[in-house]
Amino acid sequence: MKAEAQALKGHLDVLLLATLRDGPRHGYAIKETLRDGSGGRFDLPTGTIYPALHRLERAGLITGTWSTVDGRRRRSYRLTTKGQRHLASERGNWRQFAAAVTALLEPTPWPATP
Numbered sequence: 001m002k003a004e005a006q007a008l009k010g011h012l013d014v015l016l017l018a019t020l021r022d023g024p025r026h027g028y029a030i031k032e033t034l035r036d037g038s039g040g041r042f043d044l045p046t047g048t049i050y051p052a053l054h055r056l057e058r059a060g061l062i063t064g065t066w067s068t069v070d071g072r073r074r075r076s077y078r079l080t081t082k083g084q085r086h087l088a089s090e091r092g093n094w095r096q097f098a099a100a101v102t103a104l105l106e107p108t109p110w111p112a113t114p
Contacts, residue, residue: 012052014090015042017061017083024078027053053077061086 019025019033027050035043056062061083064075079087 012044012048013056013061014087014094016049016052016056017079017087017090020062020077020079020083021087024076026074026076028074030077056083 015034016030019030019037025033027046030053031044031046031049034049053062053064057064057077060080062077063080064077066073066075068074
């Protein structure tokens with residue numbers, strides 16, 4: 001498993017929700033948005049993405065609809081109201097977590113004493 005995939009453990013669901021904040025996307029576009037938005041660091045296999053999307057759908061955080069484009073069926077996903085609230089809450093939690101980690105990893109220097 002790639003180091004990036006391991007680093008995502010526990011964060012994938014909220015990152016997938018974030019890819020849908022600007023509107024509906026089909027599964028492959030979600031995968032591309034995750035990859036492109038991370039500068040290529042989160043280029044995850046579809047075997048990771050789709051089970052997570054199904055889990056989010058079962059939780060009522062996203063909803064999916066089928067469509068046919070150029071003769072091919074594809075499923076597009078969008079955030080539900082519950083998903084929007086969850087994303088907003090998790091965004092706040094992430095900011096607090098990131099600030100705590102930053103405080104530990106990059107402590108401010110002690111003030112110089114005369």
